[in-house]
Amino acid sequence: EIGAIIFDLDGVITDTxxxxxxxxxxxxxxLGVHFDRAFNERLKGVSRMDSLHMILDHGGIVLSEEExxxxxxxxxxxxxxxxQQITPDDLLPGILPFLxxxxxxxxxxxxxxxxxxxxPVIRQLKIESFLDTIVxxxxxxxxxxxxxxxxxxxxxxxxxxxxxxxxxxxxAGVDSIKAAxxxxxxxxxxxxxxxxxxxxxxxxxxxxxxxxxxxx
Ligand code: B16
Ligand code: MG
Numbered sequence: 099e100i101g102a103i104i105f106d107l108d109g110v111i112t113d114t115x116x117x118x119x120x121x122x123x124x125x126x127x128x129l130g131v132h133f134d135r136a137f138n139e140r141l142k143g144v145s146r147m148d149s150l151h152m153i154l155d156h157g158g159i160v161l162s163e164e165e166x167x168x169x170x171x172x173x174x175x176x177x178x179x180x181x182q183q184i185t186p187d188d189l190l191p192g193i194l195p196f197l198x199x200x201x202x203x204x205x206x207x208x209x210x211x212x213x214x215x216x217x218p219v220i221r222q223l224k225i226e227s228f229l230d231t232i233v234x235x236x237x238x239x240x241x242x243x244x245x246x247x248x249x250x251x252x253x254x255x256x257x258x259x260x261x262x263x264x265x266x267x268x269x270a271g272v273d274s275i276k277a278a279x280x281x282x283x284x285x286x287x288x289x290x291x292x293x294x295x296x297x298x299x300x301x302x303x304x305x306x307x308x309x310x311x312x313x314x
Contacts, residue, residue, distance in 0.1 A: 100309070106264075107213060108143070115142060121176035123175050128172075131153060144241070147170055192302030194225075206230050211243055214234065217234075248280060252280070269291075284302070296312040
């Protein structure tokens with residue numbers, strides 16, 4: 099029986115990837131580095147600093163630690179402006195009914211997002227009451243694909259990892275779930291989600307019945 103369900107945020111509950119894209123694009127333009135949607139795909143689930151490293155590498159730019167911190171801060175300021183627009187309408191289709199189902203079944207839930215902006219986003223989506231715990235990305239030493247963030251979520255729920263289901267849309271995220279010894283639901287293409295235990299194309303396919311059927 100499923101002991102807990104741990105959700106990724108971006109790409110599973112809501113699609114903030116577009117806002118990350120716009121914020122990075124603004125920064126890349128200021129730096130004179132080419133940045134497009136294809137490159138943005140590679141930043142899914144990747145931390146802010148690691149994303150910046152990838153963009154600078156791509157543009158052949160070398161900067162000091164201090165300059166990089168400044169740029170990461172700047173990107174986040176752009177991002178914070180964009181996410182102010184988020185409302186409950188931005189929940190991906192199917193997520194709210196699934197959260198209601200989980201609540202009714204009294205299955206504990208957690209959020210394991212790499213985003214340090216996860217809390218304000220969850221608040222704006224008005225789903226705080228559906229999550230028993232939110233792992234603060236700022237307190238996690240090793241980002242995805244390291245299992246730390248999912249293990250911490252399980253620990254906070256007091257459920258053993260082998261009873262947990264993780265839901266992710268990024269390859270690094272699925273790796274993180276599997277490394278934690280959990281059951282992985284991958285949202286996305288068969289190719290990108292190859293290592294997931296159950297692959298779905300869209301969060302709207304998430305129902306407790308379907309999940310239990312696959313989980314066994
Ligand atoms: P922040 P997730 C990740 O969230 C995003 O997918 C990734 O693009 C972003 O860089 C990362 O959070 C850090 O976000 O700059 O807000 O701390 O998919 O793990 O929910
Ligand atoms: Mg994600």
